[in-house]
Amino acid sequence: xxxxxxxxxxxxxxxxxxxxxxxxxxxxxxxxxxxxxxxxxxxxxxxxxxxxxxxxxxxxxxxxxxxxxxxxxxxxxxxxxxxxxxxxxxxxxxxxxxxxxxxxxxxxxxxxxxxxx
Numbered sequence: 335x336x337x338x339x340x341x342x343x344x345x346x347x348x349x350x351x352x353x354x355x356x357x358x359x360x361x362x363x364x365x366x367x368x369x370x371x372x373x374x375x376x377x378x379x380x381x382x383x384x385x386x387x388x389x390x391x392x393x394x395x396x397x398x399x400x401x402x403x404x405x406x407x408x409x410x411x412x413x414x415x416x417x418x419x420x421x422x423x424x425x426x427x428x429x430x431x432x433x434x435x436x437x438x439x440x441x442x443x444x445x446x447x448x449x450x451x
Contacts, residue, residue, distance in 0.1 A: 335360065335361070335362045335379075336362065336450075337450065338361070338364055338370075338379060338380070338381060338382050339361050339381055339382065339384075339450065340364045340365075340372060340381035340383070341353055341363055341365050341366070341385050341412075342366045342368070342369065342371075342385065342386045342398070343360070343368075343385075343387040343389070343390070343416070344368055344387065344389075344440070345387075346367075348387065348439075349365055350389065351430035352363065355449070356446070358385065359447055361450060362383055363384070364379055367390075368390045368391060368392055368393055369393030369395060369398030369401075370392060370393040370413035372384065372386065372393075372395075372398045372402075373393070373398050373402060373408070376411055377408055378384075380407075380411070381411060382411070382412075383411070383414065383450065384414070385414055385416045385436065385446070386399060386403070386413050386414065386416065386417075386433075386451070387416050387417055388415055388417040388424065388433055395415060395417065396427060396431060399428075399431045399433060400421060409432075412435075413433045414433060414434055414437060414449045415433050415436045415437065416437045416439065416441060417437075417438060417439060420438040435449055437449070
């Protein structure tokens with residue numbers, strides 16, 4: 335099995351679609367449905383990459399990324415935002431938080447695979 339990829343999205347259909355892309359590419363998908371679960375899962379399972387939605391209830395993707403980057407155990411895990419937020423300010427904020435990439439929905443399978451390479 336390839337890399338461990340944590341998929342964080344509050345929408346089941348989006349999680350399932352990303353899970354299929356990741357597993358079809360030979361990687362191991364891990365799932366979380368909100369930012370708080372993502373932080374907990376990342377600390378426990380040490381994924382190689384996190385695909386993070388932004389708009390989620392309670393702890394959004396930006397807040398979760400801030401928590402991950404502030405934690406010694408998880409700060410080195412690359413985060414790629416996969417979100418419907420496509421404003422320049424959102425992308426700039428993602429970069430400031432230390433995200434490795436920013437993919438806007440709807441995305442292509444190739445865009446996701448490029449982040450796994």
